Amino acid sequence: MLAKTFGAAVYGVNARLLTVEVSVSQGVGTSVLGLSENAAKESLQRIDEALQNGGYQQSHQKTVINLSPADIRKECSSYDLPIALCLMATSGKLSYQKNLDDYVILGELALDGKLRPIKGVLPIAIEARRQGFKGFILPTENALEASIVNMLDVIGVDTLTEAIEFLQNERVIEPLITDTRDRFLHSIGEPEADFSHVQGHETIKRSLEIAAAGGHNVILIGPPAAGKTMLVKRLSSILPPLTLMEALETTKIHSIAGKLGVNSTLLARRPYRNPHHSISDVAFVGGGSIPLPGEVSLAHNGVLFLDELPEFNPTVLGGLGQPLDDHKVVISSTPQAVELPASFMLIASMNSCPCGAYSHLEKRCSCTSESIQKYLNMVPGPLYDRIDIHVEVDPINSESTASNRKIESSEQIRERVIQAREKQSKRFEGSNIIHKNAMMTAEMVQEVCIINDASKALLKRAIDRLGLSPKAYNPILKVARTIADLADSTNIGFDHLAEAIQYRSLDKDKWGTK
CATH class of the missing domain: 3.30.230.10 (Ribosomal Protein S5; domain 2)
Structure with missing residues (x-):
């Protein structure tokens, strides 16, 4: 029978x-x-x-x-x-x-x-x-x-x-x-971590707003206890909310990995993944005899935060190349290659030197130029090239905490981010692949990021005087385009470009010299 x-x-x-x-x-x-x-x-x-x-x-x-x-x-x-x-x-x-x-x-x-x-x-x-x-x-x-x-x-x-x-x-x-749509809308809620709880760090808040608006990768460089992790935890609160299709795609990945809780339904918030630097290659990228998603896929449509970046194994960091370029991971460890989505914002943090005091305003650095360079070289150069925004984070001072300046909430910042994203959606509506400024190819940068003669002269002076790497040219223009979008400007202005230039700290030839 x-x-x-x-x-x-x-x-x-x-x-x-x-x-x-x-x-x-x-x-x-x-x-x-x-x-x-x-x-x-x-x-x-x-x-x-x-x-x-x-x-x-x-x-x-x-x-x-x-x-x-x-x-x-x-x-x-x-x-x-x-x-x-x-x-x-x-x-x-x-x-x-x-x-x-x-x-x-x-x-x-x-x-x-x-x-x-x-x-x-x-x-x-x-x-x-x-x-x-x-x-x-x-x-x-x-x-x-x-x-x-x-x-x-x-x-x-x-x-x-x-x-x-x-x-x-x-x-x-x-x-x-x-009722899938109704359950999704009622599951969104408000984020627990809000930028209204952060006093000071206005430059860092601004850089994270720009990153969220354009989907740019960011690296924060500064001494321990400067507030890097605290700021990054609030990044998800200013990102545009997930669409229903994004929520379905994200939920599928977490379901396959066994990360959904009992009686779970759609994930309504963008993922925030913060793996420890001791993570293995397979746990990070994905794989196994029955291929399972790794951290890069679990962060799909959200944020992947790598704290203490130089402490990660170089082979783990090497696995970031494909997802950052192609927004997917292809696992070939099985007879049939498996493709997993991996489109995320990479946010990394690191000390400015081994002792952490190189760029500190008050403490004196005890590192040699050689040890600082060795520390920086622990991160593969191609990874630095894939990060558009480099920001120095200084410890907050008493004047900042005592300021009477009104602190913006995440909701206020998020409204500007959503408006900027809408402009980009219209700009790239003919493309099935590119929908954010950070995703632009070199050819698209030349087409979309047009600047006038005064701005071209400024960019040339910046590259010559600050010792910026030629590889910084396109990332600066991408970030400037996002700043212009936030300002509701059709063209990239002189001020937009000037602000973008300051977010390239690690490209300076003088970094690490004493």
Whole structure:
């Protein structure tokens, strides 16, 4: 006797549906095809115990379980529930009133028959609807996430018994229905960290506003305890809110990585990822036998903050090249290359020298020029080139904290950022790839960032007198274009360019000399 249903496996950010088949015939022994030997043994033991503890006795016959296609690597425990339901269908003791072929079924079984949540539910639900399935039977704790996808009956069950009774029409379980747009809008809320709580640091606030408006990467250089981390934590609060499509894409990535909590739904806030400098290459970029997203993908549509940048392993930092250039990661460690989204704002921070006092206004630096240069060289040069804004952060002084100047809230700053982004959306509306100033190619910079003769002379003087690297030319023009957008100016003015020039600290030839 043969029973069949459908499961799914996730590769990259997309799901592939799998066929789960169970055949019972005369003889003895059980074989599992499509899983590794150890995974098959573990799965069979869990299923056998769950069936026995649920009061469902199995007949001792020859049983063949097949998960196809066999060449796809699978999260083994997710197939416990569909295999158990197929085994019960072939036992001759139960006759399901609902057709197993109508459902995608996934869930991990505990030994007492309870169901445990799984990863990657959202992309599986999207694929199930695309292929015309009636419903999705899965653990209750995952049901809210799956219900984001409409036109699919999402049936949440807590135990194996509930799933069997539902299929036999002995238990009524209403499909979970969610108004996706309404839930998304009510989940946004206000950020906890707000720039209204920060006194002083006006230059840094301004540089982060420019970065948010144009999607520019930033590096903050300054002594310890100058407030770098505190400022970066507030950057997400001035970024434009996620669109519904961005939220779906971001949620898919976090679902696959198992980063969504129990009974989670759409992520409504932009991600903020702050990995420790001891992170491994795979955890940072992504990968594994079943490729999972790394930090660069978990930061997609949000912020990736690398604190103490020189402390990161050079091979980890080397992995930033592709995502910063192409806004994606291609993992080739498996037979089939997997592509993961990775479009984020990179914000990095570092001391100005090994002791941290090189640019300090009050403390004296004890480092030699050689040690400072060695410290700076711990970060690959190509990474510096991909960062548009370099800002020196000085410790806040008593005059700044005592100032009566009105402090702007994140909401006020965010309004300007949104308006600037809208201008860029119109500017690049003919492109499917570029939609922010920071993403412009060298050719587009020449076309979009036009400056007059006085501004050209200023830029030439800056490069000559300040010793700026020729590689700073395009980043300065990109940042100047964003400053002009914030000022609601059609053209890049002299003042816009002058402000952009000051955000290139690390390009100065004199940096590190004493």
